[in-house]
Amino acid sequence: MKIPRIAAVAALSLAPLAAGALPAHAASEATVSILHAVPGATVDVYANGKALLTNFKPGTLTNPLMLPAGSYNLKVTAAGAGPSGKAIMQANGVSVPGGANVTVVAHLDASGTPELTPYVNDTSMVPAGKARITVRHDAAAPAVDVRAGRTPVFKNLTNPNQATGVVPAGTVRADVVLAGTSKVAIGPADLTLKEGMNTIVYAWGSAKDNKLQLAVQTIGGMHSAPGGIPAGEGGQAQAGADLARDAAVGGAAALGAGAVLLFRRRAVPTR
Structure with a gap:
């Protein structure tokens, strides 16, 4: 059975939405990075109809972003297609939890179909050395x-x-x-x-x-x-x-x- 995924560019850098002043390390924020790992596909990413990333190229990993927790409708299109363009991947009602460190990967599944997979990064302490x-x-x-x-x-x-x-x-x-x-x-x-x-x-x-x-x-x-x-x-x-x-x-x-x-x-x- 196929594992369910968040189609999440988990609020793929809601940078425009997060531009306002937010308290440092607020519990209502999440740390999100996005890796584009779909070969040959330069894309644009939209959240709630607003462009978040444009001309996002394969092999690119974004810097970590502090994003407000919330629910987003996400859509990935070919670069330049516009917000009404055909979706390569999309998901509605995607929740971004506060306090998590997450990397969302746009990649190919084993059969070659584009998909998005979120991973929660382990930031627990490790022993000295x-x-x-x-x-x-x-x-x-x-x-x-x-x-x-x-x-x-x-x-x-x-x-x-x-x-x-x-x-x-x-x-x-x-x-x-x-x-x-x-x-x-x-x-x-x-x-x-x-x-x-x-x-x-x-x-x-x-x-x-x-x-x-x-x-x-x-x-x-x-x-x-x-x-x-x-x-x-x-x-x-x-x-x-x-x-x-x-x-x-x-x-x-x-x-x-x-x-x-x-x-x-x-x-x-x-x-």
Whole structure:
């Protein structure tokens, strides 16, 4: 059964609506970022009939925005089509909750149909010297394994699910392979995992068109007080080994849960 989604560019930057003065860190606000991960589609985004983003290009990740909580009618059209243009994706009555940190991804589902998926970002504290890594499958591609140092650490990840783990801060050489194989689909790439940060890696694009890419988002502010152990830089081998260990505990649960949904409202692509 298909997981319901918020078609949410979750108030895709209601920047014009949020331009007025708002109290810092107000409980009535949410932190929202938007990633455009639909290949070849430059789009405009509307909320309640007002243009929020224009000429939004694939591969673009917006800066975090503090948005007022509320309910919005959202519509994504081809760039220049105007507010009455044909919707590529749309959803009405989309709620944006106060206090959450959310990334909304416009991407292709496994079959290549555009959709929007919201993820609630984990901003909980990590131990001193540690970092969090999150991997999200948002590509038109089959199940994949994510490897660190050629060792699978997140296995059988499917669109639009995610997996996460806490590891020593340092550098990990990672790649993405087709599940159960050694056939590389994306990478390898060196990921610098900084202490107290959540490094979020998105696999996006289309396997059929041989256009699979990575996008990276980082969220900081998760430092814990030192416990007498220096953070260090941990080598690739150690970071990879610990990632494999911790993924078996925390990552497996996240993988099973899949994308974290804010509300159970289906995003219906307009065909």
